[in-house]
Amino acid sequence: MARATVDFTRRAWIRGLHDVNTETSFAAPQRLPGGSPEWYCFGTRGERVGIREQIRQALEADAASVCNLHAQHDAGHEVLDFLAGYGAISLGHNHPDVRAAVEEVLQARPPQFLLVAAQPLAAELARRLAELAPGGLDLCFFASSGSEAVEGAMKLARLATRRPRFVSALRSYHGTTLGALSVTGSERHRRPFQPLLSGAVFVPFGDAGAVERELRRRDVAAVLLEPMQGEGGMRPAPDGYLPEVARLCRRYGALLVLDEVQTGLGRCGRMFACEEEAVEPDVLLLAKGLSGGIAPISALITRRGLWERAYGTLDRYDLHCSTFGGGAVACAAAIATLEVIRRDGLVEAAARYGGYLREKIAAATAGHPLVREVRGRGLLWGIDLDAPAGGMGEDLVGQWLVVGMLERGVLTQVCADATGVVRVQPPLTVTREAIDRFALALQQTLAEHATGRWSSVAAAAARAVRSRAARAFG
Known part of the structure; x- marks a missing residue:
């Protein structure tokens, strides 16, 4: 029977920096009395321990609070x-104000997801983000992760411009889904999943001339950049780089997509890092800290006219959606997070x-x-x-x-x-x-x-x- 190691130990949340029990392994699922399958772990002494019991023990034994x-x-x-x-x-x-907002929503029992209309809390969150966003960005699309936000930006760019290619930076990181990986400039992340989507080209981060050489072909749908490369080594964009790329995108008809999943919402000393040099992107992406870490949520913020150019017809209005995007709990957490950022x-x-x-x-x-x-x-x-x-x-x-x-x-x-x-x-x-x-x-x-x-x-x-x-x- 094939056996695989399990990264489900008391210290696994520290990413293995302490010695962990690498002998624990799991076997095929067994049937519980109620009929549902349960995975069993075999410990170092050969004892059989259910995954649910492993979870209970981990919750009790590790970070008590x-x-x-x-x-x-x-x-x-x-x-x-x-x-x-x-x-x-x-x-x-576990910020108390964000937790309280989530608990209040759960007790009030509003509709969690209205896939054919705006859920009220989603509408309020969109209003607040539009007030904060630079450059007249006034439409929000919510999903559950930064990778989904990047996927949404790629689809929007291709439909709105009718162009196939994307320009991104070497050593960039935009997510783990297939589309997001296709515009991620990390060979280590990309290599195991080849072939990826075609049409992505990578240029040195900070080299506006390299961006322009690609834009001159006039087949680039969007340039995707991080104001500061995170996984690539915490590298801020050189002074003047983002404004110049924004100018080039306007000149050649490509969209500028700024991935502020790590840099946005105050992290870099501005509400959005692009505000440091007054850069106005066509699409701004947020995730991670948007809910204060309480619930999964991401936001794609763009201009209404651009969204309608892509999806504003009866045959295309539903071509991009997210089942859990804009749910009441996540939006309540995000609204509370924005309020704490403002108030404090x-x-x-x-x-x-x-x-x-x-x-x-x-x-x-x-x-x-x-x-x-x-x-x-x-x-x-x-x-x-x-x-x-x-x-x-x-x-x-x-x-x-x-x-x-x-x-x-x-x-x-x-x-x-x-x-x-x-x-x-x-x-x-x-x-x-x-x-x-x-x-x-x-x-x-x-x-x-x-x-x-x-x-x-x-x-x-x-x-x-x-x-x-x-x-x-x-």
Whole structure:
């Protein structure tokens, strides 16, 4: 009987950075008395444990409670979260106002999904986003994930322009569905799923001339860009790059799609990162932190005229839809999140605390031989590490820092397509005290490079990488 490893252990949420039980495996489903199938796990001693029992044990034994910036574990120690679910936990874990909004909706029992009309909370959320969005963007389409938002933008661009091709940036990341992968400039993410959709071309991030060379063919439906590349290594767009690309798109009739899934909603010290240089895209994409991490939701924001050009006829009006898009619970969470951001001044706080975070990172890393560069904006930063002499590559040096920080009670992680870059991405509710604690952990971990402790933590990082690979491919 084929056996596969299970990444369902008490520490799996830390992405395997501690040793986990890689011997646990699962077998074929068995029938429960009620007739429904149940998967059983076989533990290291050969005992059979149902998945539901595994889930119950994990919920009881691991993060006993998670609130704001901290996860309180059963052992009594806290973990300071400077990863924030890759930006999804924008207001910290379990923000009380967002939870209250969701609970109120559930108690009121409004219609959850009205697929033939606008659900009232979806209409209100769309109104608020249109008021915030730059450049007269006044129509919202809601879905459940950033990947879906990218798919929607691609379909909109092809229908509205009647053009086949897309231009994206090397090292970009736009999602995991087939269309989103097709415009993702990461070979590591793309290669296993070839052949992907045709018509996507990739140019160096920051090279407006390369974009124009593609646009001159006048067959490009859209240019898709991130104002700051996240998984590609926390690389902000060079000054003047986005305004120039916007001008070129207008000149050659292509749409400019800005993927602000990671940079939007205050993360970079502006409500939207594109506002830094007054860029007005044709399509703006949001997800992750839109609901404060409480419910899955994404938003495609565009101009009504553009949407009607694509879908404004009887034979095309229903060619793009999302079953769970615009549901009452997710929209209530998103409305509450926007209200907390406004009421608590979190956009301004991100700019203010972002400056303080930059200073503390700079002080902790100054002159260190492993630190190549620190870059970012607001509350979105990357620490770019240089692989040391002696054989440890970038894959391990990034995890070495992650493991060392975690041992000091701070959760971080590397970028998916730049594993030598450690991302620093706290919730918008971060405090000076939390930043001080993060900076101290960073300084102490980097100091281990000059001690014998360096090799043991590096070995732990190597085990973590091997463990994840074994679970993925074993």
